[in-house]
Amino acid sequence: MPLEINNINVYYDDFHVLNDVSITAEDGECIALLGSNGAGKTTLINTVSGLNKTTTGDIIFNGKSVKDIPAHEVVELGIIQVPEGRRLFPNLSVRENLLVGAYSKRAREGREERMAYVLDMIPALKNKLSRAAGSMSGGEQQMCAIGRGLMSKPELLMMDEPSLGLAPKIVEEMFEIIEKIMKTGTSILLVEQNVNMSLEISKHAYVLESGRISLSGTAKELESNPKLRESYLGI
Amino acid sequence: MLSQLAQPLLSGTLMGGVYGLIALGLSLVFGVMRVSNFAHGDLLMIAMYISVALWEGFGISPYVSIFGVAIFMFFVGVFIQKAAITPILKSEKERSPLRLILFTVGLSIFLQNLVLMIKGGAPVTATVPLSTQTLPVGDLIVSIPRLLAFVLSIVITVILWFFISKTDTGRAMRAVSQDRETSLLMGINEYKTYAIAFGIGTVLLGLAASMVSTFLYAFPTMGSSYTLRSYVIVALGGIGSIPGAMIGGLVVGIIESISAQFMPASYSEVVIFIIFILVLVIKPSGMFGKERK
Ligand SMILES: Nc1ncnc2c1ncn2[C@@H]1O[C@H](COP(=O)(O)OP(=O)(O)OP(=O)(O)O)[C@@H](O)[C@H]1O
Numbered sequence A: 001m002p003l004e005i006n007n008i009n010v011y012y013d014d015f016h017v018l019n020d021v022s023i024t025a026e027d028g029e030c031i032a033l034l035g036s037n038g039a040g041k042t043t044l045i046n047t048v049s050g051l052n053k054t055t056t057g058d059i060i061f062n063g064k065s066v067k068d069i070p071a072h073e074v075v076e077l078g079i080i081q082v083p084e085g086r087r088l089f090p091n092l093s094v095r096e097n098l099l100v101g102a103y104s105k106r107a108r109e110g111r112e113e114r115m116a117y118v119l120d121m122i123p124a125l126k127n128k129l130s131r132a133a134g135s136m137s138g139g140e141q142q143m144c145a146i147g148r149g150l151m152s153k154p155e156l157l158m159m160d161e162p163s164l165g166l167a168p169k170i171v172e173e174m175f176e177i178i179e180k181i182m183k184t185g186t187s188i189l190l191v192e193q194n195v196n197m198s199l200e201i202s203k204h205a206y207v208l209e210s211g212r213i214s215l216s217g218t219a220k221e222l223e224s225n226p227k228l229r230e231s232y233l234g235i
Numbered sequence B: 001m002l003s004q005l006a007q008p009l010l011s012g013t014l015m016g017g018v019y020g021l022i023a024l025g026l027s028l029v030f031g032v033m034r035v036s037n038f039a040h041g042d043l044l045m046i047a048m049y050i051s052v053a054l055w056e057g058f059g060i061s062p063y064v065s066i067f068g069v070a071i072f073m074f075f076v077g078v079f080i081q082k083a084a085i086t087p088i089l090k091s092e093k094e095r096s097p098l099r100l101i102l103f104t105v106g107l108s109i110f111l112q113n114l115v116l117m118i119k120g121g122a123p124v125t126a127t128v129p130l131s132t133q134t135l136p137v138g139d140l141i142v143s144i145p146r147l148l149a150f151v152l153s154i155v156i157t158v159i160l161w162f163f164i165s166k167t168d169t170g171r172a173m174r175a176v177s178q179d180r181e182t183s184l185l186m187g188i189n190e191y192k193t194y195a196i197a198f199g200i201g202t203v204l205l206g207l208a209a210s211m212v213s214t215f216l217y218a219f220p221t222m223g224s225s226y227t228l229r230s231y232v233i234v235a236l237g238g239i240g241s242i243p244g245a246m247i248g249g250l251v252v253g254i255i256e257s258i259s260a261q262f263m264p265a266s267y268s269e270v271v272i273f274i275i276f277i278l279v280l281v282i283k284p285s286g287m288f289g290k291e292r293k
């Protein structure tokens, strides 16, 4: 069991953002984390990444507690995030962004071969390696952000709303890439607003509402759950 | 008229290269961690005093001690970063520049008085055999130590440019300067990166100080004019731009020495300051800098 989040509580000053949240992800599966704007999804994955700290509970990854490990060391364990809004280094080229993705000790060795593999996975990046990342379109930037995440040798890849603001065709392309990544045995925690497509590729799903898990179950169960259909699918 | 300007143009260019090297450290530190170091010129002053002391006390020429001084200055920089700047940065959730400005201004005053206390206020310099050597080029006279300082400054700048653009550490520094939170998600230790940046900044000061100590005088209050010049150069060249700092340095050096032909030398600082304000008003990102979001 690679990731186990047990009863975490996260505050921004006095503001209680996450309230007793627990999530379990198994090896090589995709977990969907759904929820409306401001529910606390980003806060949750930032807590796993070590950018936010929980006051209670624990976060266990491969049997090891990570909640007190600083963010730059969490990366060394293989917990990798593709952040919301891509957050590429705009003045670095695509190639340099990918290289920074392999900055950690974990990923530095064999990074050239890894880059070849990532470009195979995301061929759209191949002829853009020398472009400044900030000068690309939203879709290209998202592909680059995923590529950068893969360069870090993820064991658990957390993606924060990767389809945000992308054209439907690009969204489809991106979900195909996510499925390819899953097939390599990497676990995925997918934060999404695109409920339909996320449930389609994931095994389990959680719904976060105002900082609490309000619904959870297998993707199949949630797909037919009237409450979820009502609030997110607009049916 | 033209031949009258040729000599100051030459001297200004030679000195400008060194100004560029001195400004690079300030630019790097500000670019990577957004810290304004008002003790920058004072750290140059300290390094010059060390260089002179090694010459006067032990007969070690600044051209020999330069690497030792540079390494020593690296540890001085890393120490200042780790002992003071990093704790101040860590103690504030929302980083406000105020406390760091107070700290570096305080450090500047401390260093000046430290030197005043130990060595007094009289200017010092390392008069080595090379100090007074000149090379005639046509009608012009080239000072050899100044030429040497200029050439070395350019070489060091090129090496630094290579380091920043091609190495993993250099790339990490650029990443941190663009988005520090995301850098953490890449496994970059931001505080270690800051210490390296500050250390490189002080290494550059150590190198520059060793070279100029053979033809310039060091005195306790000299730092402020170098800090000011460095700010003007960084404003001209754009924050974090290595070629920008070098070009900015040349511009300042040339303007300074040409204006000295027409007015008392002490006014040249006023001229520099006017340029500074003009740049800030007309193009705040620097004449050669990229626009920052
Ligand atoms: N740095 C911060 N300081 C204070 N409050 C914050 C901070 N970041 C987020 N919040 C608040 O915490 C709550 C949860 O935010 P979070 O970004 O985790 O939500 P989200 O589910 O990711 O939303 P979205 O779908 O819009 O990305 C929101 O009410 C938000 O306003």
Ligand SMILES: [Mg+2]
Pocket: A041, A042, A043, A084, A160
């Ligand atoms: Mg979010």
